[in-house]
Amino acid sequence: MEAGGGGRPSRGAPASPPRVLIVGAGVAGLGAALRLRRASRRFADLRLLEASGRVGGRIRSAKLGNKVVEMGAHWIHGPSRENPVFRLAGEYGLLDEGAMSEENQQVDIGGHLVLPSVCYSSQGQVVSPGLLDSMGVLFLTLLEETRGFLHAADVPVPSVGEYLKEAIAQQVKEWSEDEATKRLKLAILNMYLKVECCVSGTHSMDLVALGPFGEYATLPGLDCTFPNGYEGLTERMRALLPEDCVLFNKVVTTVRWGGSFVEPITGRLFPVQVECEDRETFLADHVLLTIPLGVLKEQQEALFCPPLPPQKVAAIRHLGFGTNNKIFLEFERPFWEPDCQVVEMVWEAESPLAEPPADLPAAWFQKIGAFVVLHPPERYGHILCGFIAGKEAEFMETLTDAEVLADLTQVFRRVTGNPQLAPPKNILRSSWHSEPYTRGSYSYVAVGSCGDDIDALARPLPEEGSDLKPSQILFAGEATHRTFYSTTHGALLSGWREADRLIHLYDGSESQRCAPKL
Numbered sequence: 001m002e003a004g005g006g007g008r009p010s011r012g013a014p015a016s017p018p019r020v021l022i023v024g025a026g027v028a029g030l031g032a033a034l035r036l037r038r039a040s041r042r043f044a045d046l047r048l049l050e051a052s053g054r055v056g057g058r059i060r061s062a063k064l065g066n067k068v069v070e071m072g073a074h075w076i077h078g079p080s081r082e083n084p085v086f087r088l089a090g091e092y093g094l095l096d097e098g099a100m101s102e103e104n105q106q107v108d109i110g111g112h113l114v115l116p117s118v119c120y121s122s123q124g125q126v127v128s129p130g131l132l133d134s135m136g137v138l139f140l141t142l143l144e145e146t147r148g149f150l151h152a153a154d155v156p157v158p159s160v161g162e163y164l165k166e167a168i169a170q171q172v173k174e175w176s177e178d179e180a181t182k183r184l185k186l187a188i189l190n191m192y193l194k195v196e197c198c199v200s201g202t203h204s205m206d207l208v209a210l211g212p213f214g215e216y217a218t219l220p221g222l223d224c225t226f227p228n229g230y231e232g233l234t235e236r237m238r239a240l241l242p243e244d245c246v247l248f249n250k251v252v253t254t255v256r257w258g259g260s261f262v263e264p265i266t267g268r269l270f271p272v273q274v275e276c277e278d279r280e281t282f283l284a285d286h287v288l289l290t291i292p293l294g295v296l297k298e299q300q301e302a303l304f305c306p307p308l309p310p311q312k313v314a315a316i317r318h319l320g321f322g323t324n325n326k327i328f329l330e331f332e333r334p335f336w337e338p339d340c341q342v343v344e345m346v347w348e349a350e351s352p353l354a355e356p357p358a359d360l361p362a363a364w365f366q367k368i369g370a371f372v373v374l375h376p377p378e379r380y381g382h383i384l385c386g387f388i389a390g391k392e393a394e395f396m397e398t399l400t401d402a403e404v405l406a407d408l409t410q411v412f413r414r415v416t417g418n419p420q421l422a423p424p425k426n427i428l429r430s431s432w433h434s435e436p437y438t439r440g441s442y443s444y445v446a447v448g449s450c451g452d453d454i455d456a457l458a459r460p461l462p463e464e465g466s467d468l469k470p471s472q473i474l475f476a477g478e479a480t481h482r483t484f485y486s487t488t489h490g491a492l493l494s495g496w497r498e499a500d501r502l503i504h505l506y507d508g509s510e511s512q513r514c515a516p517k518l
């Protein structure tokens, strides 16, 4: 290997087309591949290396009995024209009429889906809808306030959680009800905090940075699902690529960059060499990495040679990547009403102003704030999907199905006050923390990091100002999108962004002429 050659690629037609490798065949990687191939014939020398045996990554549909459920991404958040996932799904004919309607696209929920619900307390009672609504409004009002610190010079406290707790403590002083009602109100607010942990994919909102929180952007449109599975999207994307374009079971273990690697057969020189677990190596002019932040956190030191520059390493360390898991439970008969779409649970001894239960084996299940009822019942039967975030979610992964089923049956019996309630007949769970090629669920801006870290993570290598060949390694994936991180549309847009970077690197005018449809 020699030192890397300098300069931008020449503007004239190169002797050989640039060779591009994309690592990871989630929606970011597939999106980038399609954009490159559609933009120009120049990018015909393109392959995806995928560690697992399937495309889709964190878009993963599965079967519970004969029903299709989502182990990863669930909704299109903000399904309207600006959302590229919505546009693609619509173009591929994957959504139902209701989701495609103009009316649906115009609803603006500000990122918070509110569905008809029932809320049970740990005392075995249904919580009054009035009390629940008033606490829901209070919680969302306080949460909205946190967005106001985006451009503030100073923040009163480092985290969203601390801000909410201080604001709640102030509210409590003004409450005039009896002690039992005050306790219940606090327990309800605590339930909303747990749900918010799932939304942000974090163990605690105390870990989520206050200042940058308002930078996450929402789009109009009432969140919708894929009737036949989210995976239809990524399967369709894959089908639009040449058959041999995606190589499966290729776990990339080393990315050597800034070099000069000779291809024996052609004598061509490449700046990057990628090595896989099976020892197979690939040479490339450009490698686009869409590896999840959880994997980068675990493996960045071993993965890159030479090591990543300090700013990139700091971004990987400081940004947050937490676990949000799902537990699907199928019941013979529902214990909820037909119009109910969410079953919430309030643990009366809990409060945002007190420490959460520390005994994971005894209380892990108390972290589940809500179960979504899969809708409509004609399609799903009677399935609840519980969301659980953080350390409790990671602990849940260590249990057996039978243990989870037994614990949750006890919970349902307790909250409904029906000791005879039949256990669920079927269970299916995600375990995103244990997944070797994900190591968690999605990213958030943690205390000690900010949007600039997202941009630092997204910047290609070598860094600007270097005289080495540019854009040898590019970075995409949900964690690299500054305003839509943690979503499928953020991931897709990040893939397109990096594809465009390469297109412009070679010939800006050609990419304009041959711009893809989307």
Ligand code: 6YU
Residues within 6 Å of the ligand: 023, 024, 025, 026, 027, 028, 029, 049, 050, 051, 052, 055, 056, 057, 058, 059, 071, 072, 073, 074, 075, 076, 077, 199, 200, 201, 213, 214, 216, 250, 251, 252, 253, 290, 291, 292, 295, 324, 325, 326, 430, 432, 437, 438, 440, 441, 442, 476, 477, 478, 479, 485, 486, 487, 488, 489, 491
């Ligand atoms: C959304 C939703 N959603 C629930 C759960 C999860 C996620 N998301 P990928 O990981 O897909 O692809 C990388 C590939 O790389 C993969 O195939 C690997 O196998 C491969 N790879 C790894 N290492 C490798 C190696 N060494 N070599 C080769 N290959 C390697 N998003 O829009 N709606 O409802 C949800 C949800 C349980 C786990 C979600 C949702 C997140 C998306 O799934 C995710 O962003 C994208 O699929 C990622 O695509 P990718 O291509 O980047 O990576 C204020 C504020 C708050 C902020 N948050 C609010 C938004 C809330 C987000 N919503 C989440 C909610 C649910 C329920």
